[in-house]
Amino acid sequence: MSFYLTIGAADPIELRAQSEALRASCRRMMLHTVQPYFEMRQALLSSWPLGMDLLGREHILHTSALTTMMPWLQEDLADPAGHYWGYNKETGGLCVFDPFDEQRFTNANIAVLAHSGxxxxxxxxxxVLSGYTRGIGAIVIDPEAEYAGLIRELGGTYLKLATGSGHAINALDPLLFAADPDEPNDQLNDVLDLIGLMCGRLDEVERAQVEASIRSVLGASEGIPVLGDIWRELERTQSGSRVSTILHRWVTGDLGRMFSAPTNVDLGAAVVGFNVRDLSEELIPPAFLILANWLWAALRRERRARHLLIDEVGLLLEHEPVRRFLIRLARRIRKYGGSLILVSQNPGDFFETKDGAVLATNPSILLLGSQKHSEAVKLQKAFNLTDRQVNYLETADRGDFLLVAGPNRAPIHVMAPPWMDELIVRSRGH
Ligand SMILES: Nc1ncnc2c1ncn2[C@@H]1O[C@H](COP(=O)(O)OP(=O)(O)OP(=O)(O)O)[C@@H](O)[C@H]1O
Ligand SMILES: [Mg+2]
Structure with a gap:
C-alpha cells in the first residue's frame, strides 16, 4: 500500500513549519516519512482523489500498522445505554459503554492504575457517578476520606470506621456467614484468618487452641456471638496465652466497641461509603477483612448491579489473607451483579506476587494512566501493550488513560460533564 500526505500553506516559511510539525508527529507514531523531492507534481496528483498513483511507492504492511495511520477508522465504544467514560483522544468521539454488558465482558471489574495525582x-x-445516573448503586471504601461530600450529595450513607465513631460491625455477625449453596460456608476458617491477622500469625499450637475456642463459641446456640465470647473461652482454657493477651485488646475499649459488638450499620442506601482513613496502620488489615467479609455477605444477600470501589488498594495487598479475599471477591462478584473497582498508584504492588497478578489481570476493563517508565514496562508485559501505547502512558497528562475494554484499546481523556465535575471537585474540598 502507499500512504501520501499533502499539506498546503500560504508561504514557504509556513509550509516548512507545517511540514516539520507533521513529520514530528509521524515520528511519534513510529512512522518514517520520505519527502518526494523532484517528484512534487506526481506526488500532489497522487494525493488527489483521481484514483491514480503516479509515485508508486508501495510497501507491504500489517493491517494493524495500517489502522494506526487511519485513526478515524477506529471503532468507537459507543453504546448509548452505557456509562460515560470520557472522550477518545484520537477520534474525538465519546466513549460510552456498559461495563455490566455480559456479552461483551467476562466480568464487570475495573482496575485503575496510574501514578499519584x-x-x-x-x-x-x-x-461511579455515571453508574449512579443509570440507577446503579455503589459501596466505596475510602482510605483518604475524599468521597464523603460526593456520597452525601447523592443522599448516601457515609460511615466512619475509626475508634470512637460509634459505628460497629460484629466480626462474627451471622450475616457474614449466611448460608449460600454455591459458596463453601467456612466461618471457622474465616474467623481463624481474622484472629491470625489480629495476632500477627498463629503457630500450629495456637491455631489448634483458637480453633477449639471458636468451635465451642459457634456451637453454643443462645444469642449472637461476638469476638469477646471467643476471647472469654480462650481465657478460660488458655489463660494468659499470647493469643488471649493480644485478642483482649480487640474485644475491649474502642476496638471492642467497633468489632466486638452487634452490627449497627446498614447498607440500605444506594450509595454507601466507609471512611477508613483514621484507622491506624495495624488495624487496617483485620478491619478491612471484617468490613470486606461483611460487604461480601451484603452483596450476596441482595443481588443487584452495583460498584464496589476500593481506592488505594495497594496498601491492602501486602497482607496475604486480604489478598486471598480480594481474589475471591474479584472472581465471584460478577455472579452477584457487582463490579469491583480497584484503584492503585503502584502497579508494581500487583505484579510482585502471584495473587496480585491475578487481581490485575482479572478485570475486563482497565484504565491505565500516566506511569513511570519502569512501571509502564511492567504493564506492557502484563497486558501486551504496544510500544506506542507504552509511550502514551509515559507521556500521559492528568486525566489521560489508555482504556482497555475487552478487545478494544483506546486512549481516552476522562472528562466528566460539568455537573459531575463540580460534584467531584466540590465534594473533595479542592
Ligand atoms: N479528568 C480530570 N479532569 C479534571 N480534573 C481532574 C481530572 N482528573 C483529576 N483531576 C484533578 O486532579 C487532581 C488529582 O486527581 P486525583 O485525586 O483523582 O488523582 P489520584 O491519581 O487519585 O491521586 P492520588 O494518588 O493522590 O490519590 C484533583 O484535584 C482532581 O480534581
Ligand atoms: Mg486518589
Missing part, C-alpha cells in the same frame, strides 16, 4: 480517584468517581 494522575486522576485515578477522579476517574473512579466519574465511573
Amino acid at each position: 494522575a486522576g485515578k480517584s477522579y476517574a473512579a468517581a466519574s465511573v
